[in-house]
Amino acid sequence: MDPELWRHLPEELVQRILARLPWWSNMQLRSVSRAWRTLLADCEFLRRSEPPVGGRRPCWICRSRDASYTLRNWSMTRSLPLAGLLSTDPQFRLEAATAGLLLMAHHSQPLGRLSFLVNPLNGTRRDIPPLPLLKDPSLCYSLGMVADRSSRSHKIIVVHSELVNCPGAPAQEEIFVYDSRADRWDMVHCMQRQCDDYRGLRSAVFVNGQLYILTVMNSEDGWIYRLFLVLPSRWDEVPARICIQTLSNVHMFEHGGRLMLVGETKTGGRAAAVRIWRLGPSMTKWHEAFVMPDHLLLQLHVPRRGVRFKVHVEGHFACFRGRVVVVCDMLQGSWASSSFDCFRSVDESEFLLEPRLDVVL
Numbered sequence: 001m002d003p004e005l006w007r008h009l010p011e012e013l014v015q016r017i018l019a020r021l022p023w024w025s026n027m028q029l030r031s032v033s034r035a036w037r038t039l040l041a042d043c044e045f046l047r048r049s050e051p052p053v054g055g056r057r058p059c060w061i062c063r064s065r066d067a068s069y070t071l072r073n074w075s076m077t078r079s080l081p082l083a084g085l086l087s088t089d090p091q092f093r094l095e096a097a098t099a100g101l102l103l104m105a106h107h108s109q110p111l112g113r114l115s116f117l118v119n120p121l122n123g124t125r126r127d128i129p130p131l132p133l134l135k136d137p138s139l140c141y142s143l144g145m146v147a148d149r150s151s152r153s154h155k156i157i158v159v160h161s162e163l164v165n166c167p168g169a170p171a172q173e174e175i176f177v178y179d180s181r182a183d184r185w186d187m188v189h190c191m192q193r194q195c196d197d198y199r200g201l202r203s204a205v206f207v208n209g210q211l212y213i214l215t216v217m218n219s220e221d222g223w224i225y226r227l228f229l230v231l232p233s234r235w236d237e238v239p240a241r242i243c244i245q246t247l248s249n250v251h252m253f254e255h256g257g258r259l260m261l262v263g264e265t266k267t268g269g270r271a272a273a274v275r276i277w278r279l280g281p282s283m284t285k286w287h288e289a290f291v292m293p294d295h296l297l298l299q300l301h302v303p304r305r306g307v308r309f310k311v312h313v314e315g316h317f318a319c320f321r322g323r324v325v326v327v328c329d330m331l332q333g334s335w336a337s338s339s340f341d342c343f344r345s346v347d348e349s350e351f352l353l354e355p356r357l358d359v360v361l
Contacts, residue, residue, distance in 0.1 A: 023056065026121055026357055051355070058353060059355055068082075086118060091108060092104050092114075097314075099314075099359065101356075105142075119360070121355060132176070142157070143213075151181060153180045155177050155206055174189070174190045175189045177211070189232065201213050205252055205254045211230040224241050224243050226241055247264070259279040261286055262311055262313070274300070276289050299337055314352045
């Protein structure tokens with residue numbers, strides 16, 4: 001198009017045009033002119049770029065063997081180098097990704113020290129404040145980063161667990177949560193646990209502003225997954241339970257304001273199906289929501305070894321990475337698969353990322 005035409009277009013019209021451009025072009029188009037750079041980096045412009053529900057498929061953020069990061073859209077026809085946004089220092093790792101943000105952490109430091117959040121699509125970044133002073137920071141472990149959609153914030157959940165040498169003695173476990181809107185850490189609960197009946201916390205999500213944690217504990221029926229609502233003064237158990245002997249590769253997440261669970265069910269010790277459950281309104285039972293079709297299950301698994309996959313959930317998509325990538329669109333209720341060839345040069349540092357220009361740090 002004639003540059004003179006662009007020069008004389010009303011500013012409001014230019015904004016509307018740029019707002020309709022593909023999400024992956026924002027950082028690239030900033031080099032067109034000073035005016036475009038100012039507009040495309042403007043926080044208010046970015047905040048108005050919220051995608052429609054189910055309007056954008058997630059993309060992959062991958063770390064290659066040369067320590068460089070690449071962002072790919074789902075069709076794998078485009079890639080966006082992330083030089084200058086993410087650390088290529090081998091001491092840093094990609095810790096988590098959710099709702100448009102990436103969490104980078106230094107592997108020799110507890111989470112909260114030398115850690116930062118970044119949105120690779122709009123170039124905004126924020127250092128995370130250090131955790132409160134702990135007796136032994138090396139005993140911290142992360143349950144990851146999740147989105148609290150009710151407060152439009154990101155939460156990082158860290159557990160500080162005491163090391164107990166005496167069998168049967170109670171141990172103390174503290175749960176800390178970082179809130180991106182408040183930009184601070186808070187201890188949400190401190191609990192005593194019995195080591196003999198407890199294997200640890202497995203995953204955590206926020207639903208309607210409340211923290212739910214999935215644990216593995218012993219019971220009369222053997223080891224089971226137990227779900228708790230974490231309150232400031234106590235843990236309230238949610239009655240829904242699942243036996244660990246019939247389920248593996250379990251991941252809990254939030255979708256549409258409901259608790260969801262994905263896992264591989266087994267029959268006779270062999271993989272039988274990959275299912276996604278939704279917790280019912282009564283909070284007493286997991287109801288089956290989606291089942292991976294058999295022909296996709298056969299593509300996903302390694303013969304004679306059962307299903308071996310990594311599960312990523314972003315927005316309305318659940319993705320299973322095994323021999324191929326299998327995707328469940330939970331909004332449409334449809335399943336599809338994609339070739340895995342494009343990931344042959346990728347190491348384990350990979351996450352699914354929801355393209356969000358509107359999340360500004």
